[in-house]
Amino acid sequence: MGGDSDAFRLLVERHSRTVFRVAYRMTGNEHDADDVVQETFLRVYRQLENFESRANFTTWLHRIAINCSVDLLRTRVRHDRHRSNDSEEALMNGEVATDQPHAERLLLSSEVQRHVSAALETLSGNERTAFVLRHFEGMSIEEIGSVLGTRVSATKNTIFRAVRKLRDQLEPLVRTTSCNT
Amino acid sequence: MQHLNEEQLVLQHYGDADSGAAEHLASCAQCSSEYDVICRVLTLVDGVPVPERGAGYGETVWSNLRWKMDRAQRPQRRLTLYLAVAAVAATAFVSGLLWTTGLRRHEPAVSVAERPAPSTQPAAAIARTTPPLGGDSNPRVLLLVVGDHLDNSERLLIELSNADPKGSVDIASDRLRSEELVAANRIYRQTAARTGNSRIASILEELEPVLLEISHAPDRLRGAALVDLQKRIEAKGLLFKVRVIGSEADRSGSAPQHTPTNSL
Numbered sequence: 001m002g003g004d005s006d007a008f009r010l011l012v013e014r015h016s017r018t019v020f021r022v023a024y025r026m027t028g029n030e031h032d033a034d035d036v037v038q039e040t041f042l043r044v045y046r047q048l049e050n051f052e053s054r055a056n057f058t059t060w061l062h063r064i065a066i067n068c069s070v071d072l073l074r075t076r077v078r079h080d081r082h083r084s085n086d087s088e089e090a091l092m093n094g095e096v097a098t099d100q101p102h103a104e105r106l107l108l109s110s111e112v113q114r115h116v117s118a119a120l121e122t123l124s125g126n127e128r129t130a131f132v133l134r135h136f137e138g139m140s141i142e143e144i145g146s147v148l149g150t151r152v153s154a155t156k157n158t159i160f161r162a163v164r165k166l167r168d169q170l171e172p173l174v175r176t177t178s179c180n181t
Numbered sequence: 182m183q184h185l186n187e188e189q190l191v192l193q194h195y196g197d198a199d200s201g202a203a204e205h206l207a208s209c210a211q212c213s214s215e216y217d218v219i220c221r222v223l224t225l226v227d228g229v230p231v232p233e234r235g236a237g238y239g240e241t242v243w244s245n246l247r248w249k250m251d252r253a254q255r256p257q258r259r260l261t262l263y264l265a266v267a268a269v270a271a272t273a274f275v276s277g278l279l280w281t282t283g284l285r286r287h288e289p290a291v292s293v294a295e296r297p298a299p300s301t302q303p304a305a306a307i308a309r310t311t312p313p314l315g316g317d318s319n320p321r322v323l324l325l326v327v328g329d330h331l332d333n334s335e336r337l338l339i340e341l342s343n344a345d346p347k348g349s350v351d352i353a354s355d356r357l358r359s360e361e362l363v364a365a366n367r368i369y370r371q372t373a374a375r376t377g378n379s380r381i382a383s384i385l386e387e388l389e390p391v392l393l394e395i396s397h398a399p400d401r402l403r404g405a406a407l408v409d410l411q412k413r414i415e416a417k418g419l420l421f422k423v424r425v426i427g428s429e430a431d432r433s434g435s436a437p438q439h440t441p442t443n444s445l
Binding site: 006008011012013015016017020021024039041042044048051057078109113116117120134135141156159160163164166170171173174 | 195218219221222224225228230231238246252296326327329365368372
C-alpha cells in the first residue's frame with residue numbers, strides 16, 4: 001500500500017485513543033472497546049471512498065465507532081440482559097449508606113460505579129449514543145444529530161430521555177455527593 | 182418568569198440554555214435545588230473511569246490492523262481476477278460464435294492461421310478501468326490527513342499571529358501541539374514527495390522550520406521574540422499558502438477516489 005498505508009497509519013495513530021474512549025463509554029467493557037477500535041478503523045478503510053465531506057471526518061469516524069459499538073452490543077444482548085438484571089436488582093435494593101470507614105468507602109465507590117454502569121445500560125442505543133457524545137465527548141446537538149441521523153429537536157429529546165432515565169435511577173445515590181458545576 | 186422545566190435545566194447544565202435560565206436560577210431556590218440534583222446525577226456519571234491507553238496504543242492498533250486490512254483486500258483482488266477472467270472467456274466465446282456464424286453465412290473456408298484472433302481488448306479495458314485496490318496511486322488518504330494537518334497548523338499559526346506582543350504570552354500548549362505537528366509534518370512531506378504531490382510537499386517543507394521554531398521556543402514569549410515569530414509566519418505568505426493548499430486538499434480528499442495524483 002506504500003504511501004497510502006503510511007498516511008492511514010497516521011490516521012489510526014492519531015484517532016485510536018479517542019475512538020477507544022467513545023467505544024468504552026458505549027460498551028462499558030475494555031476488551032469490547034479494543035475490538036470496536038479495530039473494527040472501526042477496518043470499516044473506515046473499506047468505506048473511505050464513500051466518505052464525502054472531509055470537514056466532518058471526526059463526526060464520520062464517531063458514527064462508525066458508534067455503529068460498531070451498537071453492533072457489538074447487539075451480539076452480546078443475552079449476556080448483557082443477564083448482567084443488567086443483576087445490576088437493576090442491586091439498584092432496587094435501596095440507597096447506599098454514607099458514613100463508612102475508608103476501606104468501605106472504596107467499596108462504596110466501586111459500588112456506585114457499578115450502579116452508574118447499570119443505569120447506563122438501561123439506555124437505548126440512541127439514548128446512550130446521544131448521551132455519551134454530549135456528556136463525555138462534548139459534541140454539539142447538531143453534530144450528534146448528524147451522527148444519529150436525527151433533527152435537532154429529536155436529538156435534544158433523546159438526550160433529555162437519557163438524562164431522565166439516569167436521574168430516575170441514580171438520584172437516590174447522589175444525596176451525599178457534591179455538584180462541582 | 183415561570184419555573185424552569187427539566188429540559189431547560191439539562192440544557193443549562195450543558196451550556197445550551199439562554200441567559201434567562203441562568204438569571205432565573207440565581208433567584209429561584211426551587212429551580213436551583215432541582216438543577217443541583219441534575220448536576221449531581223451527571224457528576225456521578227463522570228465517576229466511572231475510562232481505562233488509560235498509553236501513547237503507543239495507536240501503534241498497537243495499527244500493527245493488529247495491518248494484516249486484517251491485507252486480508253480484507255485479498256477477496257476483493259480475487260473477485261476482480263475472477264471477473265476479468267470470466268469477461269475474457271465470455272468475450273472469446275461470443276466472438277468465436279459470431280465469427281463462426283459469419284463464416285458459415287458469407288465466407289468460403291478460411292484457414293485457421295488467417296482467422297482473426299479473439300480480441301483481448303476487453304481484458305485490457307478492464308485492467309485500465311479497475312481502480313487500484315489501495316495502491317500508491319490512490320492519494321485520498323494522504324489528502325485527507327494532510328488537509329486535517331494543515332487545518333491544525335493554520336489554527337496554531339493564527340493564534341500566534343494574533344497574540345499581543347505587548348504582554349507576555351504563554352505558548353506552552355502551542356509548543357506541545359507544534360511538536361506533534363512537526364513529527365506529522367515530516368512524515369506527510371516525505372509521503373507527498375514519494376507519491377508525486379509536489380505542491381503539498383513544497384508547502385510542508387516551508388511549514389516545517391516554522392513549526393520547529395515554535396516547538397523549540399520557551400513556554401512564555403514576550404515582546405521582540407514574539408514579533409520575530411510573527412514575522413516568520415507572515416514571511417512568504419505562509420499562512421495564506423497553508424490555507425489555500427489546506428482547502429484544496431480538503432476538496433480533493435472529499436472528491437471521488439479517482440482523483441489524479443497530480444491534481445493539486
